[in-house]
Amino acid sequence: MQPLLRLWHSTIGKKIAMAVSGILLVGFLVTHVVSNLAIFSNPEHLDAWGRFLRSTGPLLWMARIGLIFLAVIHIVAAIQLMDRDAEARPAEYAKAGQAGSRWLALGMRVGGLLLFVFLVVHLMNLTWGSWHPAFEEGKVGQNVIILFTAWPMTALFYIVAMGALGLHLGHGVWSFFQTMGWNHPAWNAIRRPLALFLAITIAGGFALIPLAFWMGWGW
């Protein structure tokens, strides 16, 4: 435990914690986007997936607690690194050539904050049903359809948030390799394309659903 705590208190330890928690959260996003896309074949497929998840009982709760833990680690490490960065080099970013990094860092923070707000709104909409025009427990597909049909501005908010998710993933996945020290020339060639691929397929896959409402593609 002691070595783990010592690692957590170091700057590199926090960067590793951010990278590893981030990549595990990407794993959750992959399963979530794949199961969501089943709505295009039949909205009831989402109900079946929801029933299956609930049938796993304590396993579902363990996964939820794991996700919350990862999100807390990711956010706390980000805030602490931000503070350390501000303390360590208050004037350095003013130099020419550092402006790009400053904008990138600002974009990651603002994007991260928007994603946090999105997540709270999203859980209120589709998990707790506390902010939804006609939420029905277990009717997962129908809840999505009614939400975006009755409140089109919510669909627009989801599309904007998925834009932020794409940008966050694009830089986050690339940074993961950097932090883990996987910058061998063999990896370098695929780092940027892999980050771009994951960002576009994950965020684009999610965005397709609210987009479908605006484009009149179905339902």
Ligand code: HEM
């Ligand atoms: C257009 C995009 C999205 C749609 C249509 C969507 C849809 C849904 C639906 C229908 C549920 C309820 C599932 C059920 O009760 O069985 C859900 C739960 C959830 N979603 Fe999303 N989702 C989207 C994007 C996202 C994103 C980008 C994130 C993370 C940043 C996310 C995180 C979650 C979480 C954490 C839950 C709760 C899982 C649980 O504890 O049961 N979702 N989503």
